[in-house]
Amino acid sequence: MPSARLFDLAKTIRSKNAGVDHITFDVIFPDQATYDRVRRSGALSRAAISRIFDLSADRLTDHVEFDPALAIKFTIRRAVPSGSPGDADIFGSQQYGPLLELEIPP
Amino acid sequence: MTVSIQHRRSANRTLRIVCPNGHLGFAPIRTGSFEIGLRSDPDLVCADSGSCDIGPGPLGQDISSSPLAWQTHDLERMLLGARRLGVPMIIGSAGDTGANSRVDLFVRIIRELAEKHSLPSFRIGWFHSEVSKSLIEARMAAGETIVGLDGRAPLDSATLAATDRIVAVAGVHPYIALLDAGADVIIGGRSSDCAIFAAPAIRAGFPEALAYYYGKVLECSSFCAEPYGGKESVLGEITMEDVKVTALLPAQRCTIASVAGHAMYERATPYYEHVLGGCLDMSQCVYEQYDERTCRISGSRFVPTAELKVKLEGAGKVGERFVGMVGVRDPYTIAHIDEVIAWARTQVRERFGETGYELHYTVYGRDGVMGALEPLRHRPGHELCVVVQAIAPMKETAEEVCMTGLRQMFYARLPEVKGTAGGVAFALDEVLPASPAYRWTLNHAMRVDDPMALFQSGLFEVGV
Numbered sequence: 001m002p003s004a005r006l007f008d009l010a011k012t013i014r015s016k017n018a019g020v021d022h023i024t025f026d027v028i029f030p031d032q033a034t035y036d037r038v039r040r041s042g043a044l045s046r047a048a049i050s051r052i053f054d055l056s057a058d059r060l061t062d063h064v065e066f067d068p069a070l071a072i073k074f075t076i077r078r079a080v081p082s083g084s085p086g087d088a089d090i091f092g093s094q095q096y097g098p099l100l101e102l103e104i105p106p
Numbered sequence: 107m108t109v110s111i112q113h114r115r116s117a118n119r120t121l122r123i124v125c126p127n128g129h130l131g132f133a134p135i136r137t138g139s140f141e142i143g144l145r146s147d148p149d150l151v152c153a154d155s156g157s158c159d160i161g162p163g164p165l166g167q168d169i170s171s172s173p174l175a176w177q178t179h180d181l182e183r184m185l186l187g188a189r190r191l192g193v194p195m196i197i198g199s200a201g202d203t204g205a206n207s208r209v210d211l212f213v214r215i216i217r218e219l220a221e222k223h224s225l226p227s228f229r230i231g232w233f234h235s236e237v238s239k240s241l242i243e244a245r246m247a248a249g250e251t252i253v254g255l256d257g258r259a260p261l262d263s264a265t266l267a268a269t270d271r272i273v274a275v276a277g278v279h280p281y282i283a284l285l286d287a288g289a290d291v292i293i294g295g296r297s298s299d300c301a302i303f304a305a306p307a308i309r310a311g312f313p314e315a316l317a318y319y320y321g322k323v324l325e326c327s328s329f330c331a332e333p334y335g336g337k338e339s340v341l342g343e344i345t346m347e348d349v350k351v352t353a354l355l356p357a358q359r360c361t362i363a364s365v366a367g368h369a370m371y372e373r374a375t376p377y378y379e380h381v382l383g384g385c386l387d388m389s390q391c392v393y394e395q396y397d398e399r400t401c402r403i404s405g406s407r408f409v410p411t412a413e414l415k416v417k418l419e420g421a422g423k424v425g426e427r428f429v430g431m432v433g434v435r436d437p438y439t440i441a442h443i444d445e446v447i448a449w450a451r452t453q454v455r456e457r458f459g460e461t462g463y464e465l466h467y468t469v470y471g472r473d474g475v476m477g478a479l480e481p482l483r484h485r486p487g488h489e490l491c492v493v494v495q496a497i498a499p500m501k502e503t504a505e506e507v508c509m510t511g512l513r514q515m516f517y518a519r520l521p522e523v524k525g526t527a528g529g530v531a532f533a534l535d536e537v538l539p540a541s542p543a544y545r546w547t548l549n550h551a552m553r554v555d556d557p558m559a560l561f562q563s564g565l566f567e568v569g570v
Contacts, residue, residue, distance in 0.1 A: 011363075012367065016159075016371065016372045017158070017159050017372060018372055018373050018374040019158065019255075019256055019373075019374070019549065020158050020162075020256075020419075020546040020549050021255075021256040021257065021258065021546075021549055022256060022374055024370075024372065024373065024374055026367070026370055026371070028363070028367055052481055053479045053481070054478065054479070054481070055479075061257070061374065062374050062375050064370075064375060064376060064377075066366070066370055066376045068362065068366035068369075068391065068393050069363060069366035069367045069369070069370060069376070070363065071366075071367065071370060071376075073370050073375075073376060075374040075375070076479075077256075077257060079477065079478065080545075081162070081545060081546040081549070082158070082159070082161055082162075082546070083160075083161025083162050083163060083544070083545070083546065084162075084424075084543075084545040084546070085424055085427070085464050085466055085495060085497050085543040085545070086464070086466035086468070086495065088468050088474055088475055088477065089475055089476070090159070090160070090161045091159050094475045094476075095475075095476055095479060097475075097476070098476075098480075098481050098482070
């Protein structure tokens with residue numbers, strides 16, 4: 001099995017406001033094997049996410065492996081509340097882009 | 107034929123709700139699946155109309171973000187359907203923000219629709235959710251802490267003073283009271299999304315643990331179904347043992363994956379939902395495929411809280427706002443865009459000083475969407491668009507700050523730039539007035555003794 005991009009492995013990769021002070025990310029997989037493969041890889045671990053988005057540890061407020069939905073979910077604290085002057089993504093809906101190209105080993 | 111909850115009720119006592127829209131007014135409902143819903147023997151027709159996703163502007167300015175025509179379209183469909191069947195209709199968080207003026211607007215629309223269609227008489231119940239600054243001030247003066255949510259500090263008087271409008275987030279209580287009073291249509295102020303659906307279920311005697319989950323799964327209508335497609339109706343059914351939700355659009359299904367996936371949608375954790383009076387615990391939920399288009403959920407729990415805490419949302423004006431934009435194509439300028447912006451900022455500072463305004467630069471093509479979160483910000487594209495926003499107390503100042511911050515990019519002095527006839531490209535050599543800038547000043551919670559205390563309600567009869 002070759003390595004693959006997260007784009008090719010996940011069914012859904014999205015970001016969205018969770019209230020006015022947080023943005024939450026959902027990465028949902030089509031089957032148990034793919035879900036397990038990505039979990040095992042550590043590509044979406046707390047440490048990996050902090051590195052990708054250059055976050056201080058306290059801004060990554062939640063990180064859950066949510067088995068019923070075959071999903072990895074994490075939540076970050078916004079730099080400013082949504083819609084404040086200078087915020088360019090009021091819905092928080094376009095923050096997931098960097099996840100698509102993550103390489104997941106076999 | 108597939109067995110579906112559209113055709114067969116559970117033998118036990120049930121309550122069915124059709125939900126046509128997860129944010130009524132924001133985009134028109136799709137009427138085809140809603141008509142199927144109306145033919146599925148619903149006991150109520152309910153929808154949420156609010157969201158803080160739209161930013162602090164509408165609450166601060168006391169406007170809707172949704173056009174009146176779309177709000178009226180959806181209310182008309184729901185009202186005619188509900189009155190035809192003789193079942194209650196409930197709308198929560200009216201007009202995007204749930205502010206008093208939005209509740210009054212929706213009540214007026216319902217009244218006008220009743221006249222337009224000569225509907226037989228029915229009762230409209232409503233409640234307001236706004237909380238005055240003076241009430242909160244008095245509480246703080248009495249030594250009460252208004253606690254911050256999501257990591258915010260407790261409310262201080264400066265932040266309260268900078269706030270223009272505050273709504274409290276209601277629980278099930280005002281809805282239950284209005285149903286008890288005989289309301290056929292309820293227009294609610296700001297409320298927890300799930301309370302709109304949980305209220306009639308709790309009132310009918312179903313367990314709170316299932317009722318709040320019932321609300322949670324229905325509140326976004328077809329977002330709990332797959333394939334993705336918004337604004338389609340879904341049908342929910344609650345019994346004493348479980349909750350079922352079925353997709354009504356023939357092309358959609360509610361699956362374990364789609365319903366569990368929705369449980370985590372736009373929320374920090376998939377397990378807990380706080381409402382006035384307690385917390386819904388979804389950590390032990392069991393999801394089963396009931397039929398091809400229906401998911402069955404059981405195992406949710408509700409933990410009542412000893413102390414009642416109501417969530418407060420508040421927006422405050424930052425100032426008047428103007429925007430402008432420029433394009434950049436020179437690769438050298440692109441590589442030094444921060445110096446161009448610094449030059450323009452310096453010119454603004456020299457004219458307007460250090461304070462009394464805000465100036466924001468958003469560099470599309472580099473990190474416009476993600477800002478500091480952007481891992482590729484060191485690799486800008488071959489052209490950039492820079493959006494300049496200026497905010498100041500007076501329109502005239504905002505306009506001039508914006509114009510200075512924009513036009514001085516044209517004159518930026520970079521040591522090795524080859525182009526000396528203008529550093530940026532203007533599609534529009536002007537700055538444009540934008541909506542005033544607001545910010546979310548309150549995301550806090552306040553203790554209350556009575557869950558109804560902040561929510562003034564009324565009931566009256568309309569129709570012929």
